[in-house]
Amino acid sequence: MYASDSKLILISLLVELGVAAALASSLARSNRFKRLLLMVDRGPKQTLQLIAWICTPMMLGVLVRVRVRDFLAADLSFEVTAILGLLLGPWWGMLGGVILALPALKHGEYFSVGVNLIVAIIFGAYRRFTSEDEIWLFTPLIDLSIYRWVMRTVTRPHLDGQIFLLVLISLTQFGTSLLSHFYPHRYFELYSNTWYVELLICACAPVVVGIPLKIWNAVRVEKKLEEQSRLLLEARLDALQRQINPHFLFNTLNSIASLVRSRPDLAREMIVKLANILRALLRDRDAFVPLEEELAFTDDYLDIEVVRFGSKLKVVKEIAEDTLPVVVPSMVLQPLIENSIKHGLEPRISGGTVTLRSRIVDGMLMLEVEDDGVGIEPGGPTTSAVSGVVREGSGIGMKNVKERMQVLYGDAAQVELVSRPGRGTRVRLTMPIAEVADSAWFGRPAAEAAR
DSSP: OOOOOHHHHHHHHHHHHHHHHHHHHHHHTOHHHHHHHHOSSOOHHHHHHHHHHHHHHHHHHHHHHHHSTTOGGGOOHHHHHHHHHHHHOHHHHHHHHHHHHHHHHHTTOTHHHHHHHHHHHHHHHHHHTSOHHHHHTOOSOHHHHHHHHHHHHHHSOOOOHHHHHHHHHHHHHHHHHHHHHHOTTTOOOOOOSSHHHHHHHHHHHHHHHHHHHHHHHHHHHHHHHHHHHHHHHHHHHHHHHHHHHHHHHHHHHHHHHHHTTTOHHHHHHHHHHHHHHHHHHHSOOOSEEEHHHHHHHHHHHHHHHHHHHGGGEEEEEEEOGGGTTSEEETTOSHHHHHHIIIIIITTSTTOEEEEEEEEEETTEEEEEEEEOSOOOOTTSOOOOOTTSOOOTTOHHHHHHHHHHHHHHHGGGOEEEEEEETTTEEEEEEEEEOOOTGGGOSTTSOHHHHHO
């Protein structure tokens, strides 16, 4: 079957472009389709689901063309079979081609199945001899493709894969058009006796194939950028985590060294505690851990400091029971406790008290580390937000906590420092509440997971 009316064919070609763009865009909005399309290790079950996603609306288009004789643009079975062959290979492309041919087969167009099988084999074979990126980068902007090919051929003659694919689609389209011309009741494809109209038909086919590839490639590029951002965030958090560990180890070893000769029993006890801490540090730690686990880790550190300071150091805990399952950034409390002891209590001859608090306020988790030490000298900062000034003299620990909170939560969290000279300092962390499962993905900020 073919259309002899050139005007109808030209209108159908324009509508084909719109149909291809609309269907490709609609599929690209589905998260399920995007996961199936971009899955690296796609199994047979996932491939069948992907074929169903693509072929179902296209089968309806073939059915509309069969029922509504003048709506020729709804039938994109040739182009879709070519896309399936390019993306999934010959075998899966053949399966998709057979599915697309079912409405036409029922209508008596018996050549449809055979033609779709041949089309899937041709473009599936092309996939075998080229790279995946070459297929994804295929552009419907034919003039640019030819321009690039001419420029590259002048400097370095070679067979350009994209130009080859463009010609292959056009020639295959011309072959199917001729078949439709000779067997109009056994196979459908647009055909015209007017040479320039037939040329437009053959030129339109690569554009219809290229539009979905272009739209879906934009989704693919976006996914790659998200993955690279996640890996960058993971590397940054890992660097911050590793920054804490040597700093903590250095200070602890100094404490042990000061007790080796004067109080060897206590030094041995501290070494045992340090071994427990190092054992925990050597394990792979997630970016987020339950508060209960974070507190267990800080207990070992505090045990070391209590041994070091003796009765001069007191620890008070005011932990709300409902906060224990809430996830927090790992190793977020220990640097703050270390700052309170080193910069707040150690300068005082009488020592002092470190108080740990946790509670949920207005749907946010609030953690506090407070000491009754010397505070900050007059003229120093009294408060700071995540992006604000860090307490002077607090060193790498406080800066590290501030930066990790910024990376993980952004503006959704706050780090507040309040100090009264001679009476102590309080650091308050406020962050969104997230469950353990919500923060399972290392690179996903808990603030996003909590929404």
